[in-house]
Amino acid sequence: EPEVTQTPSHQVTQMGQEVILRCVPISNHLYFYWYRQILGQKVEFLVSFYNNEISEKSEIFDDQFSVERPDGSNFTLKIRSTKLEDSAMYFCASSEGQEVDYGYTFGSGTRLTVV
Amino acid sequence: KNQVEQSPQSLIILEGKNCTLQCNYTVSPFSNLRWYKQDTGRGPVSLTIMTFSENTKSNGRYTATLDADTKQSSLHITASQLSDSASYICVVQSSGTYKYIFGTGTRLKVLA
Numbered sequence: 001e002p003e004v005t006q007t008p009s010h011q012v013t014q015m016g017q018e019v020i021l022r023c024v025p026i027s028n029h030l031y032f033y034w035y036r037q038i039l040g041q042k043v044e045f046l047v048s049f050y051n052n053e054i055s056e057k058s059e060i061f062d063d064q065f066s067v068e069r070p071d072g073s074n075f076t077l078k079i080r081s082t083k084l085e086d087s088a089m090y091f092c093a094s095s096e097g098q099e100v101d102y103g104y105t106f107g108s109g110t111r112l113t114v115v
Numbered sequence: 116k117n118q119v120e121q122s123p124q125s126l127i128i129l130e131g132k133n134c135t136l137q138c139n140y141t142v143s144p145f146s147n148l149r150w151y152k153q154d155t156g157r158g159p160v161s162l163t164i165m166t167f168s169e170n171t172k173s174n175g176r177y178t179a180t181l182d183a184d185t186k187q188s189s190l191h192i193t194a195s196q197l198s199d200s201a202s203y204i205c206v207v208q209s210s211g212t213y214k215y216i217f218g219t220g221t222r223l224k225v226l227a
Contacts, residue, residue, distance in 0.1 A: 004158070031213070043159070043204070045214035056213045091158050098213070100147045100166055106158030 002026040004107035006092050012113045013082055021077045021110045023092030032075045033093040033104065034067065036060070043091065049075065082114045117142040119207050119218035127224045132195055136221045138188040138205030146210040150179050150190045153202045153220065162190070162203075195225045 005024040013019050025032050034046040047057040049067055066078045075094075079086055089111050093104040119140045128134050140148070147166045151159035163172045163179040165188070172179050176193045190203055202220040209216070 033213070035215075035217075042219045043215075043217040045216070048213035050213075058214065089156075093158070100164060100208075103149065103161045103164055104215070106160070108158050109156070111156075 002105070004092055004094055004105050006090075006107035006110050008110060009108065010111045010113070012115060015084055015114055016081050019079050019082055019112060021079075021090050021092075021112065023075045023077075023094075023107055024073055025075055025092065025094030026096075026105055027073070029094035029096050029105075031055075031095045031098060032067075032069070033095075034077045035091045035093065035106075036088040037091065037109075038085075038088045046077070046090075079112075082112075084114050087112060087114045117207075117209060117216050119205055119216050121203075121205050121218040121221050123221055124219070125222040125224070127226060128195055130195060130197055130225050130227050133191065133193050134195060134223065136190045136192075136203050136205075136223070138190070138218055140186050140188070140205070140207045140216075140218075142186075142207040142209050142216055144210040145183060145186075146208045148179075148181055148188050149206045149208075149215070150177070150188075151204045151206055153204055155201075159204055159206075192223075195223075197225050197227060199223060200225045 032049040037043045048055045089109045091109045092107045095102045122137045150162045153159040165181045178191045181188045204220040205218040206215045
């Protein structure tokens with residue numbers, strides 16, 4: 001079964017450093033998403049991406065965050081200057097379409113720890 | 116504010132027993148409601164999807180119900196197995212938006 005692949009599975013970074021989280025969505029999917037889950041809390045929407053541009057973003061997704069699809073297969077989330085409160089599990093997801101029947105497929109996540 | 120609340124927070128049952136998890140939402144306008152299973156350290160996996168017009172949807176031992184009038188949903192698990200131990204998350208999508216709104220989940224533990 002096709003999978004969304006995320007790398008690395010765990011990343012530790014120092015506060016103030018830039019990090020890039022990588023995702024390879026399912027190949028025929030057109031819509032891409034990033035969500036995050038702070039330990040013990042609910043999963044929160046960050047951003048959706050379609051046709052090489054952001055289609056929707058949450059209040060969490062401020063100027064510190066950016067997304068990119070650099071080469072037609074990877075989908076990346078960059079955090080410019082990490083803060084302690086950015087520590088969370090970051091999930092990438094993709095979907096074939098926007099209709100209800102097209103659910104998301106989530107990756108296994110990248111656990112980001114900011115120290 | 117669009118919110119999804121779930122109960123109970125956690126639940127322990129014996130293998131072979133049934134259980135029902137609850138979800139209440141205030142998301143409007145409503146598009147669809149999904150139940151996900153999330154194993155520890157893994158991404159959520161979809162179990163069921165229901166739109167406004169559907170009030171029951173089954174997927175094997177999982178049966179979800181939806182009452183769009185009262186904005187409530189339930190997930191019933193029949194003949195539980197040890198592998199059912201996971202978090203079960205209710206997720207609601209509003210019309211005209213890409214994003215999913217997640218509940219806090221119910222952590223289910225099935226004991227032998």
